Amino acid sequence: MFNSLGNPAVDSAAALLFADFATGHTVHLSGTAVLEWSPDGSGGDEGGTGRRVRSTSAARPTAPAHHDTHTASGPPPTAQEGLTAMNEPTPESNGRTRLAYILGVPLAPEVERQWPQMGEVVRGSKLIGEVEGNFPELTLEVGRRLRLDDDVIVVEWTCDYGDGRLYRNVTIAELRDGRAVQVTDYWGEPTSTPPWRRPLTARLDMPGDGIWKDHDHLGHH
Known part of the structure; x- marks a missing residue:
């Protein structure tokens, strides 16, 4: 972030993706980011740099693209299994859907x-x-x-x-x-x-x- 603070001045579009590797669920935040200069130590300036990024965003939760195969009595998927499931290719449309x-x-x-x-x-x-x-x-x-x-x-x-x-x-x-x-x-x-x-x-x-x-x-x- 701090190595690319000039980017919001050129293009304010910004996004973050949070992944739960155990379940395969994700939350996608998309919106805008604005670089603000402020006195050192002011609210939001936790690093004492005199600058901060203010963002506005909307959350989009995403369910995994697979069906859970474990039962309530069985163990949940491991983090590696969740990551693998998230990256499984989406079944392609046949062009007629x-x-x-x-x-x-x-x-x-x-x-x-x-x-x-x-x-x-x-x-x-x-x-x-x-x-x-x-x-x-x-x-x-x-x-x-x-x-x-x-x-x-x-x-x-x-x-x-x-x-x-x-x-x-x-x-x-x-x-x-x-x-x-x-x-x-x-x-x-x-x-x-x-x-x-x-x-x-x-x-x-x-x-x-x-x-x-x-x-x-x-x-x-």
């Missing part, structure tokens, strides 16, 4: 999925499944699907990566012979209305069971 559910149509083996926000493309249903498999905590639900002719589908849907924030997304798919061959995702990261816009806009009516779902209407797919 989330994206095909979102679209409501199967994926062609050669399908391409584009993310313009990151300048990325994933080619092939197998690789799409491998990417999906890295987000086991993600929950989602479709708000509505719009079918344009026979070769285009537009989907409005909501997801939560597990940190409680609702992303509002739009996915467009081009079809060939009833299968998706090219998909483009536009992800709507949650944000708040800046003060200057409030007099100009009204609040959107978003019932939790409508097009834009709330947490109670999301599930694992």
Whole structure:
């Protein structure tokens, strides 16, 4: 920390991960960090350095990706067993779990999925499944699907990566012979209305069971 105090001045994003090696559970803290200069010995300056890092964060508890195999009468896993279980690879999606559910149509083996926000493309249903498999905590639900002719589908849907924030997304798919061959995702990261816009806009009516779902209407797919 003290060898990298300049980092928060450049990028305030910060995160900490606490692991319980005996159970495989983790707690992920993510938020922002700000470097503050203060008189030596002031509150929070335990090291007497005249500086401290103030952080704001939100906790995200994570259950282990495995099922406990010991019984109440048996011994708990050792620390090494817990660490091994935490690092076990997540079973990969077959490429038909989330994206095909979102679209409501199967994926062609050669399908391409584009993310313009990151300048990325994933080619092939197998690789799409491998990417999906890295987000086991993600929950989602479709708000509505719009079918344009026979070769285009537009989907409005909501997801939560597990940190409680609702992303509002739009996915467009081009079809060939009833299968998706090219998909483009536009992800709507949650944000708040800046003060200057409030007099100009009204609040959107978003019932939790409508097009834009709330947490109670999301599930694992």
